[in-house]
Each structure stands twice: as C-alpha cells, then as structure tokens.
Amino acid sequence: MMHRIVKTSLWTCVIVLIIVMTWATFTPITFPSRDVVFEIPKGTWQRRMSGDKVDILPQEIFLTLGIHDVLVLKNDDDVPQIFGPTLMMPGQSFRLPFEIASTNQFNCTAHASGQMTIVVDPHPDTPLQRLAWRVRNLYRTMITKLSKPSV
C-alpha cells in the first residue's frame, strides 16, 4: 500500500514537472511592460551619512532584450544621486532603453560600493532558450530575494 502511494506521488511529480517544463518551453514570454523600475527612496543619503551601509538597488540588474529592456530609475531622495556618469536631481527619473545584449558597469552613489552592473541578455528566441531564460530568471529572483537589503 505504502509502496503504491510513493509510486503514485512520484509519477504525479514527474507529470507535473513535464507539464511545467512544456509550458516554460513553449509559452511565449510576455510582460505588461518592458520597464524595470527602481526607486531611490527618500532619506537614502541621510542614512548613508549616518553610517548605515544601505544598498537600495541590487548590485546586479538583469535585463532581457524584447522582454524587460528598459531601465527606469527614480530619485525620490532629497539630494542628487549619480547614476552612471550623470546626476539625477531630486524628483527626477531616468529612462534608459537597451538594444544590445551587453554587460555595463556604472558608477552609482545609491550603492555602498559605488558600482552597479547591468547585464542585458539576448532575447530568448527558441523554445530551449525560453526554458533556459525562465530557469535562469527564477534562480536570479531567488538569489536577489535572499540577498535583498533591508531598506
């Protein structure tokens, strides 16, 4: 009896896994918006000045061409912040579209390290690439959640 339950459970898991993998492989990747938005909250600079090593943005931002390929940064802090080579004034936002798969290093005062990396992946065109993209995205999301700094 026990052996049968284990066997049934195992088969159920295998079938569910096959369904999920088939979905992840053949379903087109769509999102309502191509924007990936990050906000530098009010008080970031003050917290940093008081010795708090606060990281608001992830150290690495991953984008994908045709899916999430527009980076939007909003500076809600009371002081200017540097993103890349440019100053963002308080209340200002910056919208940067990417069209080339690349890895970009930027200076960024919103980071304690002063550095930020933006990785732009190519669009997953084939079913296998879609599957790989979804697995990679899931892994990155989990890593980001686990290492997410408290704001």
Place this chain on the structure above:
Amino acid sequence: MMLHRFCIWLVCACAISAVNAEELKAGTFSPARVAPDFSVKSSNGGALQLSAYKGKIILLGFGYTSCLNVCPVTLAVLGQAVRQLGSSANNVQVIYLTVDPERDDAARLKEYLSAFNAAFVGGTGSADEMAAVRKLYGVTAEKHGSGTDYVIAHSSFVYVIDKQGRLRALMPFGHKADDYAHDLKLLLNE
C-alpha cells in the same frame, strides 16, 4: 463642412501624436532640467560658453585626445550621425570637453577634432576648471599611470541638450550613428 474640417484636424492630431510618441534611443530624463552652464577655453580660440549655443541641439561629450578606445569611436560615430542630417546639421553642435587639460591645449584639441568634423568644438582649461564642469554633469575621470605615459578612465556617455538648453538625454557608449541621427531628427522637429 464642419465634419470635413473635424476629420482633417483629427488626422493631423493623430499624426502629431504618433511623432511625439516615438521614443528616443538615448536614455531620457524626466523632468528635463536646464543643462548647467559653463565657460571654458574654446579650441577655436576665445571662450566656449554652453549657453551661447542655445537654439541648437548640443551633443556634449567628455574625453581626451590620447584616448585609444572610447573617444575615437565616439567622435567617429558623432561625425557620421551629423553627416546623415544633411543641411539640418547646422542646427546641431558637438562639444567635446577634455578630461586631460594637462596635455590637451586648444590647438591640440582643434587638430584632433578636425579629423572627425571641422565643425566640432573642443573645450579645455585649467585642471580645476575642467573638474568643476565634470562635477556639474556627474562625469568621472580617473588618471592611471604616471609621467607622460598615462591613461584616463572616463565616462563615455554623450549628453543630448535640446534647443531650449535642457539636458534631455544621454546616449550610452556603443550606440550607432543611426541611433544618434534618429534622436537628433526627433529633437530637431520639436
């Protein structure tokens, strides 16, 4: 008659909004702020004041004449983009400010920039003056090496300043001349 006029107005409105809806290839600021003004020594002699170019679209870059990788590529791309504009190129001004005022005097800048486009204007000054301008724009420049054999790691973006003198956008390094031409045409038509 009224209906006919309304239809024409509607078609025109749709056409205008379609043009406005077209996005720049460069990164854009919202709201756009006034580009910080500066006055440095021009490669053409005299003073180079940013506000004197109000009414033109300005492509503002930072670099140096001894740069081996980034600057020649950027300037070549800007040269191609400006050529693509034809007669409209008169309404566009490329300004390239040196991050290496120690070596880049006005004459050297002029000779260097002329190789890409005779209309490009360079700016130089004392180390403090140029550092102050870089600070206004959040540009980084870090010297590596010593003596005369040194390189400068610097920001490679190009700022786009519109006809009203507002800092509208910045184009990351790596974009092609077509992308610059695309954005310049959109901004020229505003």
